[in-house]
Amino acid sequence: MQLDAKIPDGAIADKWTNYKFERKLVNPANRRKYDVIVVGTGLAGGAAAATLGEQGYNVKAFTFHDSARRAHSIAAQGGINAAKNYKGDGDSIYRLFYDTVKGGDFRAREANVYRLAEESVNIIDQATAQGVPFAREYGGLLDNRSFGGAQVSRTFYARGQTGQQLLLGVYQQLSRQIGLGNVALYNRSELVDIVVVDGRAAGIVVRDLVTGQVTSHSAHAVVLATGGYSNAFFLSTNAMACNVTAAWRAHRKGAAFANPCYTQIHPTSIPQSDDFQSKLTLMSESLRNDGRIWCPKSPDETRPPDQIPEADRDYYLERRYPSFGNLAPRDIASRAAKIEVDAGKGVGPLKNGVYLDFSDAIARLGRDTIEERYGNLFEMYERITDESPYDVPMRIYPAVHYTMGGLWVDYELMTTVPGLYAAGEANFSDHGANRLGASALMQGLSDGYFVLPNTISNYLAPLLGTKPVPTDHAEFQVAEAAATARFAGYLAIGGTRSPDAFHQQLGKIMWDYCGMERTKEGLEKALSEIPALHEEFRKDLRVTGSGEATNQTLEKAGRVDDFFELAQVMCLDALTREESCGGHFRAEHQTEEGEAERDDAHFAHVAAWEWTGDPANPTRHTEPLEFENVHLQVRSYK
């Protein structure tokens, strides 16, 4: 397998401009002769489908939700970065590029990150034109806030609902195209396979979640914008239905899966309250603008937080990272919390959290200002915990939140299967080993609005005059039959345990051995336990109901089955990457102060895994990373 990133020539600032000039174009009158499939209607997929529809292509968009407004992009709270420099505090495209490469711990491709920073400014313009109600100053201009890993204010926001507002912007543009007949939307349809004919992506096989019917759809190109795989851990901040199936099915058909071990643990989630918990709820990183994180100095502390005097509190982030303080990047803030909790200094009934305290900010700015900034987050916290953050500090703990790894893509966002693209969280490209806050929305929209619609023509142009492979082609028939048999198979096992029961067990293995801190021993243990549990799943799964009607238990079975295979390559990737970087922390590789220790001599590369038919033995390929602009250095936030 060849990993050619196809990075354009020229200086970093010229690459994207050069590319856009040199790529092949499809003239507007010819675009209607092309069919493009887009799977997923979050920020990346919805934006790509809407924009391709506007440009004149025939687009078929697929979502497993009831509507194109539900994808998990909607839950992003804090904001979206853009190098607008509206605050005049020294921001620039280059600085956003620099911060993102450094924040990703030097494991991202420079050219992609620079392009992302360039497009960031267009996203804000585009979203504003669509009517996204970003927060404003009294003078009517756009407001900004600060986020982790940056020393400038570049984060645009819409209260604590930025993801929702940006997704509704996308949904509105997509709805317009649906109304105009340029995009056909297939809702409640889940991708169950990708079809490759003569080495090119030919189409997809989907299962109708209402009728259970399996059908095929073909096109000249297929875009997967199907999100990340955090739910491999069972408990994460992702929505319940988030899964890896589309990306995994693509992987099984030849798309390399890159850096699967890069998972982001977000520092500010509400701690787990008991075993029945179905998911974790995030509290936006923006809270760290005004909240101070601390824990008691003594593990034996029993007083309520307001009675613990300053002298007995440890504001450990401010102590360890004085220049970034409470706004240290996510991976660093998460690990610091783990160190305190592991030392027995955790707070709350299960001693599994640290405090995020707003009392200083309320005293300084007044309750009204804090309410204006974070009111909806405080309410959400109170609904869940029955405690008001205006009166008592929040309790927070890290939780799996985002996956930087994903399908390997080149500069054009094409996977190793020609004609198959991956956008948004589903690809691996822009965040390296750690994503900075407010960068996920930026990447999803950059890919969807500005990158894919520019790069896809380079593949489509030479196909002028060809027809998509008909869906009665043997490859489609084989894939349909296999999918039908797979789902019938889950129903036929007749074992004793539900898909959720298995998922929960898999998640525990992953959290214990492939979570915030990884060791060789632990990963090897996981690699022996996961296949054994997967084998039990195959023999002892129980799915009730039928395959011919809505059956959420059956849907879940298919997703968990794919998580089992993914989990193995996540652990393998973590085991082979003998260094610590960003969200991947190997206990064997740390400095004396407990900071991550990279090994640039051996691991300054992307690891991309090729499917071999055996989930325990994929083939590892590498794409070397070159840093010509941001020089490799130890990442310090002290």
Next chain:
Amino acid sequence: MKELNLTLKIWRQDGPDSNGSFDTIAAPGINDEMSFLEMLDLVNERLINEGKDAVVFDHDCREGICGTCSLMINGQAHGPQKGTATCQLHMRKFSDGDEIVIEPWRAAAFPIIKDLMVDRAAFDRIVESGGYITAETGGAPDANIIPIPKPVADAAMDAAACIGCGACVAACPNSAANLFTSAKVAHLNLLPQGQAERHARVEAMVDTMEEFFGSCTNHGECQEACPKEISIDFIALMNRDYLAAKFKNRRTLSRK
């Protein structure tokens, strides 16, 4: 932490055309720290263990933002807690020994798919008819070129907070969708960017709404049920714009 022993009466229905009925399911040993949907997860897990079909219900983010979850709980859309979607409702709002009646959204425009899951596609049709600002990718001017007074941006955001869950329709005795439609109309019609299509938008959206939903008679139940507490003032704004649209000469739109 308290333990609750509950009796659930859950609506079960195989498909849009079948007859449904209530299924009485005992739910003992419910921890009051659970969310309402986690309680249903547990009930489903027990049903699967007994070899029975799990109860189908829509849900996803469980953070009160995606708008996928629904449920009439004891006759109230999203249950008893004000300003709270079902997924954010916790069992501490219930007492030991309670009987809880759980039904799907009840509205002709939202046909039942299975059990507690309904089809809300009519909402998408309303948005497709005009719930957008025409701004194709690529041509946008700088975002700060039009200053928007903060009160305007805030009001637009208040309306834009709608999560499209359908509680307003389910709570309305007429199954009207005026709160949903007016929230989208107001979000866009309040903003300077939305002025060019203001009249066309409200006409198209209201007309499409009326193809599917009942009429508003100002009961105000929608506002009470809305998990985002969207105000019925937006309905007044929509009505005013709709009326104005009927008289507005579109060629003079640029004049005050």
